[in-house]
Amino acid sequence: MASDITPHDVILRPIVTEKSTSNIENATYTFEVDSRMNKYQIRDAIEKLYNVEVANVRVMNYKGKPKRYGKSEGYSRSYKKAVIKLEDGFKIQEFEGLI
Numbered sequence: 001m002a003s004d005i006t007p008h009d010v011i012l013r014p015i016v017t018e019k020s021t022s023n024i025e026n027a028t029y030t031f032e033v034d035s036r037m038n039k040y041q042i043r044d045a046i047e048k049l050y051n052v053e054v055a056n057v058r059v060m061n062y063k064g065k066p067k068r069y070g071k072s073e074g075y076s077r078s079y080k081k082a083v084i085k086l087e088d089g090f091k092i093q094e095f096e097g098l099i
Helices: 018-026 039-050 093-098
Strands: 011-014 028-033 054-062 066-069 072-075 079-086
Touching (some): 011 039, 018 028, 018 093, 028 039, 039 054, 039 079
Antiparallel strands (some): 011 028, 028 079, 054 079, 066 072
16 A cells, blocks of 8 residues: 555445445445555555455445436436455454444
8 A cells, every 4th residue: 555545545434234234244344445446455454444354355336327406417426335355253343233
């Protein structure tokens, strides 16, 4: 990771949905990440931020959908989502209350 990029710059927020919270039992966590980051930078950020070992990183790019509000037209924002699988025996303590 570049020296001026911190783990907080890479990981923007957790994605908390019904499906992502059910995957926490399998040590799989979902985050919205900076769209310029790659899998290796995301892995390093998670390991440093939460002090865990990452087994697998899957990344998806979501494109903004067209939206209308009256006469106004635009797009919802685009974002990048990362699904993180942790090694056996590791879990993120901040998510324990969601199960």
